[in-house]
Amino acid sequence: MRVVLEGLLRWPDVDGPGLVAVDAADRLILDESAALRADADAGSIVVIGDAYGALTLGAAHAGATDIRSHVDALNGERALEANAHRTGLEGCYRALPLGPDLVSGARVVLMRLPRSLEGLRDIAGLVAAHADPAVVVVAGGRLKHMSLSMNEVLSEFFGRLDVTHARQKSRVLLAREPHDGRDPEPAAAHVEGLEVRAFGGAFAGARLDIGTRLLLESLPSEPMGGTADDPLIDLACGTGIVAAWLATRHPHAHVYACDQSAVAVASARATMLANGIDHRVDVVRDDALATRPSGSASLIALNPPFHSGGAVTDLLAPRLFADAARVLRAGGQLWCVWNSALRYRPLLENAVGPTEQVARNAKFTVTVSTRR
Numbered sequence: 001m002r003v004v005l006e007g008l009l010r011w012p013d014v015d016g017p018g019l020v021a022v023d024a025a026d027r028l029i030l031d032e033s034a035a036l037r038a039d040a041d042a043g044s045i046v047v048i049g050d051a052y053g054a055l056t057l058g059a060a061h062a063g064a065t066d067i068r069s070h071v072d073a074l075n076g077e078r079a080l081e082a083n084a085h086r087t088g089l090e091g092c093y094r095a096l097p098l099g100p101d102l103v104s105g106a107r108v109v110l111m112r113l114p115r116s117l118e119g120l121r122d123i124a125g126l127v128a129a130h131a132d133p134a135v136v137v138v139a140g141g142r143l144k145h146m147s148l149s150m151n152e153v154l155s156e157f158f159g160r161l162d163v164t165h166a167r168q169k170s171r172v173l174l175a176r177e178p179h180d181g182r183d184p185e186p187a188a189a190h191v192e193g194l195e196v197r198a199f200g201g202a203f204a205g206a207r208l209d210i211g212t213r214l215l216l217e218s219l220p221s222e223p224m225g226g227t228a229d230d231p232l233i234d235l236a237c238g239t240g241i242v243a244a245w246l247a248t249r250h251p252h253a254h255v256y257a258c259d260q261s262a263v264a265v266a267s268a269r270a271t272m273l274a275n276g277i278d279h280r281v282d283v284v285r286d287d288a289l290a291t292r293p294s295g296s297a298s299l300i301a302l303n304p305p306f307h308s309g310g311a312v313t314d315l316l317a318p319r320l321f322a323d324a325a326r327v328l329r330a331g332g333q334l335w336c337v338w339n340s341a342l343r344y345r346p347l348l349e350n351a352v353g354p355t356e357q358v359a360r361n362a363k364f365t366v367t368v369s370t371r372r
Contacts, residue, residue, distance in 0.1 A: 026172075050069060198271075345357075
């Protein structure tokens, strides 16, 4: 199995030899679940948070069939699909959203622990509500990303929790005896005159982070665009605060919001519904702006993420800048907020066009870049 996993699985956007998308936590989860999986019937194994396919395809390679799998990030979901093709394991799994159909009747759940405790709470409650009463959750991660609070969250929904010995800086938690399950409900807050909704795991939760606040304070009072063919765009929308702010302050404008995170999209849709603007704001799960035509937008707002799963990375923003440049029409504007220490201005100048600083506080900078 190690040859299949470590020789063929790749990170997304890597052609040919590259970084392998398997780590010690994946291997430990598979080892600790081996006996459970061997006794599991077809369709009774669920995988959650499998970023690039190691757990899903490792289980399939060992004989599991009709695996149900959920990956929050769209590029992770596509990486799983590509890795299934690369390993000849297409058809071994079904990709499903995070909901009752994903976990109904499950006997074994393999899970990479999310960084967010609220995200873990949503998943654990869902499993406890809909899985088989004999379900075993095999949840693992790297020690540096784990905390005792995760044990406490799992204990809210499971009567028995066992902890494995650490191996290669990884550990697994085994949860049994589900109780008091519940379906996820978004947290709610009233922020800057808006109703904000956030499911567990959405960036910043149901609040306004300081970078987004500075961006909102800086956006133009009379933005270009806003028609059905040229909507105002909130790229990497998170819970949808920027999109909702644009739609409520410009009551005749059409707005388009997108994010590759399934939980972000669900949160943003709930935010639009709570503010009564869901008829004017399209919320789409997309990889950057892949589904938008080139040269079709006059204004894009962006607070670029700098995390991929548990890793801090500066590789995400340049991709978003490049796609924003593609979608902007000549003279269109990208309004962007970023941590000042990241020094994104030269990247924006090269990818989009002339870039001016609009606002700055102790930590963040807002710039506007005009498409050449």
